[in-house]
Amino acid sequence: MIFSVSVLMRFLVLVVVGLVTVPAGEAADRDKLLSEPGIYGTFAAFSLDADWAKQDQTIRIAQLTVLKGVVEQHREKLAIDTYLLRGLSDRADVLFRIHATELRETQQFLLDLQGSPFGKHLNTAGLMHGLTKKANYVPGLPDNLKAELKTPSEPGPKPYVIVIPIRKDAEWWSLSQEQRATMMQEHTEASLPYTKTVKRKLYHSTGLDDLDFITYFETSRLEDFQSLILALEKVKEFRHNRRFGHPTLLGTVTSLDEIIEVLAQ
Amino acid sequence: MIFSVSVLMRFLVLVVVGLVTVPAGEAADRDKLLSEPGIYGTFAAFSLDADWAKQDQTIRIAQLTVLKGVVEQHREKLAIDTYLLRGLSDRADVLFRIHATELRETQQFLLDLQGSPFGKHLNTAGLMHGLTKKANYVPGLPDNLKAELKTPSEPGPKPYVIVIPIRKDAEWWSLSQEQRATMMQEHTEASLPYTKTVKRKLYHSTGLDDLDFITYFETSRLEDFQSLILALEKVKEFRHNRRFGHPTLLGTVTSLDEIIEVLAQ
Amino acid sequence: MIFSVSVLMRFLVLVVVGLVTVPAGEAADRDKLLSEPGIYGTFAAFSLDADWAKQDQTIRIAQLTVLKGVVEQHREKLAIDTYLLRGLSDRADVLFRIHATELRETQQFLLDLQGSPFGKHLNTAGLMHGLTKKANYVPGLPDNLKAELKTPSEPGPKPYVIVIPIRKDAEWWSLSQEQRATMMQEHTEASLPYTKTVKRKLYHSTGLDDLDFITYFETSRLEDFQSLILALEKVKEFRHNRRFGHPTLLGTVTSLDEIIEVLAQ
């Protein structure tokens, strides 16, 4: 059978890459980076160049092993998540989400990544930065809404990831804080039915990029996610989005080892 | 004559590729995937890189044989249709339409496709996803309209395929369900004269891509299709299309074996 | 002198390419294809890749000879016109205008063209399709206008060709037939002074491409053509053009043999 060789290789990749480990003692405080305000989140999407796939598999595996080393080394300071976009997005093959207290540390990681033998085959498809903040409008929400927002999302894997960059129009920023708060309350109410099945995170991009927000979603139920976006499109605040998506990135939450396995084939 | 060699090769391709078969027992329930709501439809358009045509024909045939294997293997779970765009669209050479109950399975197919020796020559020209749903506005239509909509399209081959992505403007989504239903009734009435000769299928894209809808058409009479689009452009609902086409994909319904034959030359 | 070699080569090209002939008996009814309604017109613009010019001239001549064979063979069913864009348009080097009763036959020609050794050096710069129709608004015109429109253009060569794609805005299509007819009468009157020196042909593209019309012009007097366009820009109908050009293709009517001669150098 034509696929038996690749099964063997899949096994080899797992063995070789599994040997790369980094002492766990100094790992970044991932929970803190993923939950606190004042953290910089970077979304770095890459596509592989045409030469990548034309190399011998042993060379590719060697390069992917170095990739794992680079990522593990920087996980001492950064929270790094990986996603597979290939097959679901036409813009890029892989996506890194990096949380850091300083963007310089993210830059150092990406410099090491792009400077590695694997990185020489990466084309940067997009780079977006945002800052986490305390929720702007939540303090003004009625108490019952606040309570509902605290409903944790259902446990279990949420394999799909969607990243939607947003730019507001000039009129939005010229509205008063109260006017924006009123619209955001309507926005929040529209999203409530989906808090259980769609996990969300918001990044403030203004000035760091040609965006105002990066919205990040995880779900196991894409149909619910679509209903959520349809609900959000119907509220007034949506009319102040000058850009929504373009690109919308759709992918799957995929560990670095799994990505390495896919790319080794 | 300069074309006699290619005739021989055409024969060889048919013989070699014909040997690739997959036990039919486990094929996906194609009818169900193509008719039910809650199914994900993916349109994946590819162009071939410059190196493809410069390879020896024997190498190309070997790679195309693997392509057939990859497609047949995934047909156990997916409904996969193929179209030839080259010569009619300037964006891409081939188009796959994939129906699946889960987008992850579509991703796995495209990963295997792009990871195959043939896939290394594919550039992704576009990737669009949509979800099939029960018709939103049909329940509110008058009974005679409902009946007319059920007219099956004429039997016989419909060789031409047209795919038109659509994005509605923000105003559309801020209208009430009744206002949208009224406009959709006018839209539906305008399309009735063409139900017999133009087959249509609708996919809901919101959130999965930078689109709201993917509209899919098959016809043997392009002139009727043009009249249909002209009729649709004249109704009010059309003014709420922020994007219509861009790209419009035009191609021919072409079996995988025929596509392999064209690409082998 | 540095150019003497190329003079000799020019002679050789003419001799070699002249040997490719096809029995004339089965040629398509060119007059019919170029004058009747219900005919599909395709504009296929190509640029040559960087490798083309780096090949030996003998190889290029061999490939151009096959090109001639491919075109002549398809002239049995199609009317194929050729234009040289290089030096006048920055989008493409050559343009084919193909008239067919079925777009599938045009697709077959372009598949054979792109599959030929010469075609492997072609990048598709643009592909536009349109359908010829009986003039929509002419029946409602006053008789004197109808008569003037019938004035044949002056005989003699019209070396320059201009192709301008047009997309109307949504408002245009929402106007009544009468409103559009009134505006088209003003449009027609504005164009009358140029019927003698500028030959025009119209193709309806809606649905086949991201256009509504392809307008095609031939002239020996570009200054008159410019005056014609300026006159058309001043009428009300022009304000309903969402897209006009982009690209405007400017080239010269050039026989296939002359194009082969240019590309052989």
Add this chain to the structure above:
Amino acid sequence: MIFSVSVLMRFLVLVVVGLVTVPAGEAADRDKLLSEPGIYGTFAAFSLDADWAKQDQTIRIAQLTVLKGVVEQHREKLAIDTYLLRGLSDRADVLFRIHATELRETQQFLLDLQGSPFGKHLNTAGLMHGLTKKANYVPGLPDNLKAELKTPSEPGPKPYVIVIPIRKDAEWWSLSQEQRATMMQEHTEASLPYTKTVKRKLYHSTGLDDLDFITYFETSRLEDFQSLILALEKVKEFRHNRRFGHPTLLGTVTSLDEIIEVLAQ
């Protein structure tokens, strides 16, 4: 010193290229081409491909020598000016401005240029055509304005060149000739303070390209040029520019011999 070799080469280039001369007797009537109405002006901007700089310097010098021959040969019929854009514009490296009585002659020059060994390294970055005309609105200007417009620009070299393409909006063309004349008088008055230090020339592009005008400027004082543009942006007519620049080309007036010297390094 690392630059001493390039000094020697600079000398060699000057010697070799200086040997290419063409009998001066048949040169085009440059003054006429540059001053009369009814002349076609073409702006052809090119960038050099990545292979150019990787060739041996002797090969590059040989190719540049042929370039000089091609230009000199066509100067019999055409007025050809050259500009260096590299280092000031990001779109292209060199710019040719070609004046001709017939665009076919310009096409023949560009065909010979692109067909030469040097031309095989050129990528066309942009091609714009325009026609010189008698000043449209000047006849209606008050006498004192007419007199001021005749002030010749100060003698002496004007090393900087700026080319700004312009497209008017549909409303502009729908205004009456009087309305446009009134606005153009305001435009003209705003530009008067700069007639001495900024030399201007206007080309009418409508229909020949996706533009209405090409405006050409030469100056030794870029600060004055900036003041001129700021003054023009403040008049009513400016609001009818749908496109202004995009690209703005900025470069230096550079003789062909100087360009050859730069490219030989």
Add this chain to the structure above:
Amino acid sequence: MIFSVSVLMRFLVLVVVGLVTVPAGEAADRDKLLSEPGIYGTFAAFSLDADWAKQDQTIRIAQLTVLKGVVEQHREKLAIDTYLLRGLSDRADVLFRIHATELRETQQFLLDLQGSPFGKHLNTAGLMHGLTKKANYVPGLPDNLKAELKTPSEPGPKPYVIVIPIRKDAEWWSLSQEQRATMMQEHTEASLPYTKTVKRKLYHSTGLDDLDFITYFETSRLEDFQSLILALEKVKEFRHNRRFGHPTLLGTVTSLDEIIEVLAQ
């Protein structure tokens, strides 16, 4: 450890590149160039081609050594600042900011840069020019505002750099000087809280590029910078920005030696 070799190389680069020095006596009056009006500022962003990283490290170091020589040589006349964009911007890898009294001198530097062995691997990602001027609106500001504006920014390194190009809409330029001054006073007041932690510099681009302004920022506190931009988005003047960013360039102030070190790896 896999990174030990690169540590050695980092040392070697520092030693080799350190040997390139230029007599300091003739250095440009950097302070004057960075503070006076009437100075041309050029922002030249480059990305490295795919071949760069595939060269042997010794070759790369040799080429970077020449790069240092080219920059040092031109520092006699120009003020040249360098920034690392890679890892923070997806448009380019390095950015040069060049201040000159004449743009021709900047052009000469960039010609030498691009003509050097290192420069053959540079793709120009963007080139923007602006002119420094006396502050337009400051004379009309109330005295207390003038005083506050003079507050020097806090001492200490400001590692982050942000460059935002701006184009005003046509309406802005048609306003009276008083109307613009009123809006600029509101703009200035909004920016005052950030004068200590965000350093700003303004360049006037009109006519030199497809921009009106280039705004340049340095800060050690990106969060403050984001607050500054949010504050500026809320004033009326912001609504007259037709383009703001696109691209926004984000990078780190990085000496030439440090950039060489990064690129040598």
